[in-house]
Amino acid sequence: MAILIDPPAWPAHGTLWSHLVSDTSYAELHAFARRLGFPRRSFDLDHYDVSAANYDRAVSLGAIPVAGREVVYRLRDSGLRVRQTDRAAITPLRRRQYLVEEWARLAHLLGVSTIASSWTALGEDLIERWNEPHRRYHDERHLEDVLLALDHLETRGERVAPETLLAAWFHDAVYTGAPGGVSDEQASADLAAATLGDLLSPELISRVHALILATTPASSPISAEEPGPVHDAEAAPKTEAASIAVSTVAAHTEPAVTLTPRTHGPSTGSNAKSTLGEEPQLGAESPSRDGARQTEQDDPDARSEIVDPARTLLLDADIWIFASLPKRYAEYAAAVRAEYAHVPDADFAVARASILEAYLARPHLYRTPAARALWETRARANVSREISELRNPTQAL
Incomplete structure (x- = not known):
């Protein structure tokens, strides 16, 4: 059971963004995101986007820093990843x-x-x-x-x-x-x-x-x-x-x-x-x-x-x-x-x-x-x- 976060590297809206995921369940992810004060609308099918300004706070609350590839692998292995082709x-x-x-x-x-x-x-x-x-x-x-x-x-x-x-x-x-x-x-x-x-x-x-x-x-x-x-x-x-x-x-x-x-x-x-x-x-x-x-x-x-x-x-x-x-x-x-x-x-x-x-x-x-x-x-x-x-x-x- 773990909440994972990759480094802020994805540019949008004038800042860089990380991906916050759970390798166990979406319920665990939603609960953690709530602790961060994030609205449910921030959930994007299999992850929450976290701005660079919030990265350290997420880590301080227990998110485990990992590489971007590991986020994808852990999501895939847990069965929680939503592939691009499946989104619709x-x-x-x-x-x-x-x-x-x-x-x-x-x-x-x-x-x-x-x-x-x-x-x-x-x-x-x-x-x-x-x-x-x-x-x-x-x-x-x-x-x-x-x-x-x-x-x-x-x-x-x-x-x-x-x-x-x-x-x-x-x-x-x-x-x-x-x-x-x-x-x-x-x-x-x-x-x-x-x-x-x-x-x-x-x-x-x-x-x-x-x-x-x-x-x-x-x-x-x-x-x-x-x-x-x-x-x-x-x-x-x-x-x-x-x-x-x-x-x-x-x-x-x-x-x-x-x-x-x-x-x-x-x-x-x-x-x-x-x-x-x-x-x-x-x-x-x-x-x-x-x-x-x-x-x-x-x-x-x-x-x-x-x-x-x-x-x-x-x-x-x-x-x-x-x-x-x-x-x-x-x-x-x-x-x-x-x-x-x-x-x-x-x-x-x-x-x-x-x-x-x-x-x-x-x-x-x-x-x-x-x-x-x-x-x-x-x-x-x-x-x-x-x-x-x-x-x-x-x-x-």
Whole structure:
């Protein structure tokens, strides 16, 4: 049983990086990475990337320094190495494994017996919902991103309550995008209330219900200095020429106030970097990026925004995607476009650019100081780039 680390030799993001591995189990590796304060998002299928600034700290906590080749050999011999050619096939399997493990962990946090068949069945149903065939962006990858973002915020000193995690699991459990009638957020909240009744207290269920509804466009608070939307796109202008029904569905992922995604799923239910040496995942920060957590006294905006930490953490995690690495952001933007494939390109570009510009007009994209410190700069760069591409499509080719 050993945690191994090779010398910092892989260049990326203006520094050199090491690979942290276990020759015994991923569980051992995750536990050690947690001691270092690394978020789970830093895990890259078989290793964590460790910046040169964190190398000595990893060694001081017990990581054994070895040569780069030995890291590869020990991973291979233990059966834990993921080869480059296997990454595409392994990634979705690991995602599903992570979600199943997180659902079981959430049961422990909530005091629900993990042997309760109803809890297990509920988790399976939720995962099935997140994998409905009509989804493009609002799928289990989005759920994973939200949970990983909450985990990341927790490593920066935020307290992520169990009800926040549970609300994350349910927040897009119903996703149809249908205009009029009950919103997807309302349907998702009602689903939570209906399915959790035999497992949790009425007070906790009510809390989760309210958190899910907080992701509804009209219910998101807008502070005096923020004329644009806080969570969704209710303030974006309508494109009348498109003759598209207005729908306020999770606008951080769509230019949604004037666009309705075409879906064919059920309305309320369901039947049911690479391997070593490539670009590190966002999140393998050095101490220089950690920074002391900004307090409400330090930031007047924080005093006005952090009214309900559970809600603000959920909303920040829900738009983590804005701060993803460029490749992931491009995949996200393409997935959003696919959800509106029935909308003409010109109309989509106008509406999408308008909502993104409304976000940039806000003093902060994120509400919590931790999220701002981690993600604000990259998010603004990503959103600005997409706006430019939408406004000038020929230049993006």
